[in-house]
Amino acid sequence: MTRGNTTFCGGEPTWANACVGNNGDPGYWDYAKGFSQAANLLIDEVLNGKGFTYAFDELIYPVCFNMRHSVELRLKGAISVLVLLEKFRGRVFEFDLEGSHDIGNIWRFFIEKSRSVDDRYNEIVDRLNAKILDIAEIDVTGQTFRYPINRESQKHLVDVAIINFYNLKESFSEIEDALDDLHRLNKYLYDEYWYGTFTKRLSRKNIFYIAAQLPTRDQWGKESFVRTKSEIKEMFNIGSKELSESIKIIQGNFETAPIVGISVPLLGVSETILIDFIKHWLKRHNNNSDTAPIGLGSSIWGSEDMLESISRDAEVQNEVWENVNSFLTPQIMAGILALFHFARELDFSEHYIHIYACALQEVEWAFKRPGSDAREQFMYVFNKTNAVDSILKSLYFLKQGEVAEMLVSTHGLEKRFPWLDEARSGGLFRKPEYYGYAK
Incomplete structure (x- = not known):
């Protein structure tokens, strides 16, 4: 039995408790951000005090150690993502993430492997290279700012003599910006490769x-x-x-x-189904304004008494359900759900296919159960004030512009959505440049 730790433990006030271990599941990124934030806070405190509040000559060591350690952790985290991307391709490589602290070796390994995995890493590698080499030159293994002497009893930093805090702040800001972009690219590529749209050599x-x-x-x-x-x-x-x-x-x-020049058909739904859905949806949500955007703060109450509005909405829902229940199938319902949910994250059209498959499985089960499960599935989307907003955005992203334009024209929605022109041009879905897709 171990004794109770009175130092590294929870306590009062509870807002001062930090989550560690499996409580929050922190990884390389979380640790790295902690060290980089500590470095930046110390840099700002020293500069704000102009050396009178805190000593430049003493805080330079924890500042530089935190900077260097943050970069090492971020690079190791990036390598761990490369390992996962290679697994998607059915390939395997290994790197001793725990045992290696030579930042030069870590960086060279990342350059070699990232370029073989995906050429979209090249631009960020070029941005980082000189700065990472600066760190490797002055502190190879993370000992220079940790101890005053090395293992051969030689004093550290005798050839440097002076380090400027302003230079540190500017340089570290550039490093952090590039590493933040690397982190975003890693997350994006992981999602992209997860969908399997690649070949042996082609991303x-x-x-x-x-x-x-x-x-x-x-x-x-x-x-x-x-x-x-x-x-x-x-x-x-x-x-x-x-x-x-x-x-x-x-x-x-x-x-x-x-x-x-090929058109891929929508999943589960047709133009006719979508026209009918929006027609019924407008009965429930149209506020009779020619200019107010639907789903963007419009009110369903108007001047009516709340109870009368609730009663009217219930009548509309019953009327609509009687109409759609005769032809509604699991495929149609899953198709509507997929278009609605896909708008939450318009990154990959493959995600739309995945959402449809999951929705179809759930809806088929709902249609088999007795009671009102099928109706509840339909009303879940039908009662959403942003249902048409989401469906149209999904259609434009999926290159179903003709369908979307037909719906806008049929129901007079031209002035309802301020983002229409941006969706038509593709600007609404534009990815950051380093994701590598043509604008």
């Missing part, structure tokens, strides 16, 4: 690039198509089999199929 970004180079499907029997395929194979160093695999992906992807 999803590469496949999207290939789609932009191909002629439309009706031109694929011509000699120009043969030349284009040869150029693509040479550019990416791939064979005919892998190119055919990528073209197959292109034809089935909601975002790339229209580029080659």
Whole structure:
């Protein structure tokens, strides 16, 4: 039995308790942010006091140690993501994340592996390289700012003599900005690779690039198509089999199929179904204003008494359910749910397919159960004030612009949504530049 720890424990006030271990499940990123925030706080305190409140010569060591350790942890966290990305491809590599503290070796390993995994790391590697080498040059293993002498009893930093806090702040800010972008890119790539849209040598970004180079499907029997395929194979160093695999992906992807003149049908729903859904939805939510955006703070009460409004809404719901119940199927319901939920995170059209599959499984079970489960599934979306907003955004993202425009025109929604023009141009869904997709 171990004694009760009275130092590293919870206590009062409870707002001062920090979560550690499995309580919050912190990883490399959380630790790294803690050390970097500590460094920045110390830098700002020293600079604000101009050396009178806190001593430059004493705080330089914890500041630089925290900076360096934060960078080491962030790089190790980035490598752990590379390991996961390679697993998606069925490949394996290992790195001693716990045992290695040589930041130069860690950085060289990251450069080598990141470039073999995905070329979108190159831009951030270029931004970081000189700064990481600065750290590696002055503190290879994390001992320089930790102890005054090394293991050979030699004094640290004798060739440096002076370190400027302003320079530290500026340089570390640049490092943090690049590492923050690296962290965001890692999270994005993990989600991207999770959906499996890649081949042995080609990433999803590469496949999207290939789609932009191909002629439309009706031109694929011509000699120009043969030349284009040869150029693509040479550019990416791939064979005919892998190119055919990528073209197959292109034809089935909601975002790339229209580029080659192919339309991928929506899942579970048709234009007619969506027209009917919105028609009924307007009975429930239309506030009779030609300019007020639906789902953006409009009120369902108006000047009516609340009880009368509740009664009216119930009548509308009953009337609508009587109408749709005769033709509503699990596929239709799952299709509506997928378009509604997909708008929460418009990143990958593959996610829409995943949402539909999950929704269909849940809805099929609901339709088999007795009672009002199917009605509850329908009313869940029908009663949402942002239902049409979400459905239209999903349609534009999925390159179903003709369907979306038909719905807007049919129901007079042109002035209802201030984001329409941005959705039409694609600007609403634009990704950061380093994600690698064409604007």
